[in-house]
Amino acid sequence: MKNAHMKDAVALSDFLSLLQEQIHEGKVQWDELKVVHTLDEYRQQQDLNRGPSFSTIAAFGPNGALIHYKPSLETNRIIDNSSFLIIDSGGQYLDETTDVTSTFHFGLATQRQKEIYTRVLMGAIDLAALVFSDSIADSHVDIIARQNLYQVELDYHHETGHGIGSFLNVHEMNINSKEPHRFRANYFFSDEPSYYLPNEYGIRLETILRVVDVKMTVHSARIAVH
Numbered sequence: 001m002k003n004a005h006m007k008d009a010v011a012l013s014d015f016l017s018l019l020q021e022q023i024h025e026g027k028v029q030w031d032e033l034k035v036v037h038t039l040d041e042y043r044q045q046q047d048l049n050r051g052p053s054f055s056t057i058a059a060f061g062p063n064g065a066l067i068h069y070k071p072s073l074e075t076n077r078i079i080d081n082s083s084f085l086i087i088d089s090g091g092q093y094l095d096e097t098t099d100v101t102s103t104f105h106f107g108l109a110t111q112r113q114k115e116i117y118t119r120v121l122m123g124a125i126d127l128a129a130l131v132f133s134d135s136i137a138d139s140h141v142d143i144i145a146r147q148n149l150y151q152v153e154l155d156y157h158h159e160t161g162h163g164i165g166s167f168l169n170v171h172e173m174n175i176n177s178k179e180p181h182r183f184r185a186n187y188f189f190s191d192e193p194s195y196y197l198p199n200e201y202g203i204r205l206e207t208i209l210r211v212v213d214v215k216m217t218v219h220s221a222r223i224a225v226h
């Protein structure tokens, strides 16, 4: 899992470096579908890659506010420096499955946008850093990722994360499902808090976390880390 995530990060970093450079130069026009095709090609160059783990999502400006958005010829938007761009993508590798989301702004974000992005990021970090008892169900940790948004009366209307397979399903059971599950060591799941302002923009950050055992003096517990 770790090895494939490193390969996947290389493909993504190479692609993002190209995208950022060309958007700042302004000579090449980028749109959502060009992001999808180019990023998919970068991943395919990685060892043991067998294609995307789901249809790559590139969502600019108002399209980013649509939770289940997937670009098409009818909805495709040109990417400029006026709003947020969400890129949510993953790869199938013989040694793993990946799923990662980043949000970018290539111009100047407003103070309000910076605050909301920061609160989404704080939620993602809080969940990644959580130490918890092994009696805790997956649905109980969801609040951790939302608390910083709740403080300013904001929220997002989807689950915070889902289990992920290894060269299997990219979306396994949700961690905020009605049927709670106990965490076990080496359970891998996504940490993806977000915020959506209808008709304006979306912000979503996603990493895959791994549950690991920690020894505590009082009783055994588990900690989730990258």
Ligand SMILES: [Mn+2]
Pocket: 099, 100, 162, 190, 192, 206
């Ligand atoms: Mn995901």
